Amino acid sequence: MKKIRLEQLALLPYIAKWLLLACIVAVLAGSASAFFLFSLDLVTNWRETHPDIIWFLPLAGFTVGWIYLHFGKSVEAGNNLIIDEIHDPKKTIPLRMAPLVLMGTVISHLFGASVGREGTAVQMGASLADQCTAIFKLAKKQRRLLIMAGISAGFASVFGTPLAGAIFGLEVLAVGRMRYDAILPCFIAAIVADQIGLLWGVHHTHYFVADVPAITFWTLCATLIAGVLFGLVGMIFAKATHGLSDVMKKFIKYAPLRPTIGGAIVAVAVAMLGSQRYIGLGIPTIVESFQHPVAWYDFLSKMAFTITSLGTGFKGGEVTPLFYIGATFGNALAPILQLPFSMLAGLGFVAVFAGAANTPLASTVMAIELFGPTMGIFSAIACVISYLFSGRTGIYRSQRGGQSKH
Amino acid sequence: MKKIRLEQLALLPYIAKWLLLACIVAVLAGSASAFFLFSLDLVTNWRETHPDIIWFLPLAGFTVGWIYLHFGKSVEAGNNLIIDEIHDPKKTIPLRMAPLVLMGTVISHLFGASVGREGTAVQMGASLADQCTAIFKLAKKQRRLLIMAGISAGFASVFGTPLAGAIFGLEVLAVGRMRYDAILPCFIAAIVADQIGLLWGVHHTHYFVADVPAITFWTLCATLIAGVLFGLVGMIFAKATHGLSDVMKKFIKYAPLRPTIGGAIVAVAVAMLGSQRYIGLGIPTIVESFQHPVAWYDFLSKMAFTITSLGTGFKGGEVTPLFYIGATFGNALAPILQLPFSMLAGLGFVAVFAGAANTPLASTVMAIELFGPTMGIFSAIACVISYLFSGRTGIYRSQRGGQSKH
Known part of the structure; x- marks a missing residue:
């Protein structure tokens, strides 16, 4: 009984320490996400009212590429660098990752690249978190927990989903297995970071699934079929983005030229289509796909724009475009599968992401x-x-795999 | 591209096969749970209207012990046998586990032992599932998935919580880590088994949390403090049950005598208290603890009755008593922590279980x-x-540990 009491007593300082550290991470990551979301609103509104700015996208691409070439070599790997540092610690994640990815993403969005925002939030969260390693003289194992808390905090606060953020930080490191050692830091950091964002006045988009059908043999089967298709789309997206990135790196040695070309392609495509529908975050289209039928090819167009933007080096992340692709694809499947389109939009929203990121529980x-x-x-x-069907590769190349998914 | 297509095509038969197997498991486990729940309703109503039956509890204990001594040696380890078979496969879980645990539990409840029902559902689910191993000539690895699906299906259908059931099957095997290889069988079996139960006409109790406060500094801190206490209660429950069981086994060699003594103690205690409040499942008291303040010592009394019942060899399981203990303890903490009692009853309901079973996500x-x-x-x-604070041992001794929780 004495041993029990001592073991539990020893937990109190552990919990106190990690509450403090997780809250510090949460304040940093949550505030960074809030500032980032406000900036995104600002530049997105500007872009929408000044559509001609798209012609400067190649120049914006060059600028982002040039900045990363000269100041960002050490942080270019982005989310993959963070995942690698957690698995195989080498050195502190440079603080410059936060301002660089923030700047790169805001520029990408201002001029109309098709990119997301979770990469930015996660990279800001993790790099800010890792600065505490030296300040608090944390050991290797504790550093791991701290960075994971940063991932959870960034993800939670940028999407307003604290529990998904917490689990994402635990789940994203490896395919098909999860360890719980960071469970306290990840949950506390995610929950508090989300609250910090709300305190700063952040408003998250509300997606409304108007019509969830009863659970029947057919609705379950149709969901299953949709899941297979969502997984394939997630896989194609991940493979195509990696493929384009590899090709660009192989044939264009001067890095800033890659997003310049990508930006030019996106700009010409926007001009030819005469529509801003497939650039930026695309929140209005995502919301639309919960409300009424959208064009069946929306998901294909968004895939093409996003693969071009991310594969050539624009910054931001994959997840919001994956929400867009999934929601519009789900919407398009609704008449075929005889399910309500708002329900299928919601399923696509989360399931394409689940497949591409290998995070089914989050x-x-x-x-x-x-x-x-x-x-x-x-x-x-x-x-x-979708997770099973999306194959072994996902959007995060550093994610540890090895085990079969089934 | 060709390789990709082949890899995904190869998944189709895998998915088809596991959908079929998971549905078979679900029909078996869901139907068994439904029959079990109907039986429980019947015997509980009978017991409540015939309170003197409690005097036969020692005899009931002897009967259960005698049956297991003569016919149930191979399945006596219950949930632990199942967890062991998954980690370290030896031989098919005997089919007799299902009728024996069903009979043992129904007798335990009819005569007024304080036991639960998840053990019964899980053991029926897993043993019925494992019978398919031979029929479908499944390999070792596949058998593992099948048994895990049986656990998920049993848990999901007995509590009416399909997602928690699915995750429970994945999470309960080890402390602090989770593998995803059984993710499809567990989710499908859990979801379908729950539906099968509903099709049979099962009604699950609805617990209503009337008042969830806003997220503030204090409500989060109070939840944290409550979590620590819930973890300690979960730990004490697990240790005391194991401790009593070990003492009984050491000093009383003739197994049927142990539940005889346990039954006598419970019967005398009920007579002395003049109340049936702490025996059986205790659903009415759980519901009460969401509605109005209950006696502060209710959780202690229920612990004493349940430890005595389970530690001496009555059958059923720990989880519903843990819900009871958690809900009444949470209710008692409400005035101290200045939180609504229905909210704290809900938190205690899940968190004492989380700590005792080491299943925080489920x-x-x-x-x-x-x-x-x-x-x-x-x-x-x-x-x-609660998971962190409940220490290394839980109610399932076969659960693999090894790793520290933090």
Whole structure:
């Protein structure tokens, strides 16, 4: 009994320490996310009212590429650098990762690249978190927990989904397995960072699934079929982005030229289509896909724009475009699968992401946080099937794999 | 590209096969759970209207012990046998586990032992699932997935919480780590088994958290403090049950005598208290603890009755008593922590279980399924802290540990 009491007593300083550290990480990451989200609103509004700015996208690409070439070599790997540092610690994640990815993303969005925002939030969260390693003289193992808390805090605060953020930080490191050693730091950092964002006045988009059908043999089967297709789309997206990136690196040695070319292609495509529909975050289209049928090819166009933007070196991340691709693809599947389009938009939103990022549990919980618990069972099936069907590679190349998914 | 297509095509038969197997497991486990729940209703009603039956509890204990001594040696280890077979496969889980644990539990409940029902559902689910191993000539690895699906299906259908059931099957095998190889079988089996139960007409109790406070500094801190206490209670429960069981085995060699003595103690205690409040499942008291303040010592009394019942060899399981202990303890903490008692009853309900079973994610998801998403953040904190604070041992001794929890 004495040993028990001592073991539990020893936990109190552990918990106190990690509450403090997680809260520091949360304040840093949550504030950074809030500032980032406000900046995104600002530049997105500007871009929408000044559509001709798209012609400067090649120049913006060059600028982002040039800045990273001269000041950002050490942080260019982005999310993959963070995942690698957690698995195989080498040196402190440079603080410059935060301002560089913030600047790169805001420029990318201002001029109309098709990119996301979770990469930015995660990189700011993790690099800010890792600065505490030296300040608090943390050991190797503790540093790992701190960086993971930074990932969770960044993800949670940028999407307003604290539980999904917490699980994402635990789940994203490896495919098909999860360790719980960072469970306290990740949950506390995610929950508090989300609150910090709200305190700063952040408003997250509300996606409304108007119509969740009853659980029947057919609705379950249709969800399953949709899950397979969502997984394939997630896989194609990940492979194509990596493929384009590899080709660009092989044939264009001068890095700033790559996003210049990417930017030119996107600008010409926008001009030819005469529409801004597929650039930026695309939140209005995502919201639309929950409300009424959208064009069946929207998801293909968004894929092309995003693969071109990210594959050539624009900054921001994959996740919001994946939400867009999934929601519009789900919307397009609705008449074929005889399910409500708002429900399929919601399933696609989370399940394409689940497949591309290999995070089925975080995605399922995200569905419950965003769409409510009635979507839980359908989302779980779609996310698990998509995860299985998306193959071994995902959007994060540093994610450890090895084990088969089944 | 060709390789990709082949890899994905190869998944189709895998998915088809596991959908079929998971559905078979779900029909078996879901139907067994439904039959079990109906039986429980029947015997509980009978017991409540015939309180004098408690005097036969020693005889009932002897009967259960005698049956297991003569026919149940091979399945006596119950949930631990199942966990062991998954980690270290030796031989098919005997089919007799299902009728024996069903009979043992129904007798235990009819005569008024304080036991639960998840052990019964999980053991029926897993043993029925394992019978398919021979029929479908499954290999060792596949058998593992099948048994895990049986656990998920049993848990999901007995509590009406499909997602928590699915995650429970994945999470319960080891402390602090989770593998995803059984993710498809566990989710499908859990979701379908729950539906099968509903098709049979099962009604699950609805627990209503009337008042979830806003997320503030104090409500988060109070939840944290509650989490620590829930973890300690979970730990004490697990250690005391194991401790009593070890003492009984050491000093009383003739197994049927142990539940005879346990039954006599429970019967005398009930007579002395003049109350049936602490025997059986105790659902009415759990519901009460969400509605109005209950006696502060209710959780202690229920602990004493349950430790005596389970530690001496009655059958059923730990989880529903843990819900009871947690809900009444949370209720008692409400005035001290200045939180609504229905909210703290809900937190205790899931968090004492999270700590005692080392399943923080399943418990958090269960809270969302039972109480709604507004309880998500508070439940996550309470369950994670309780998990950390409950120490290395849990109610399932075969659960693999080794790794530190933090």
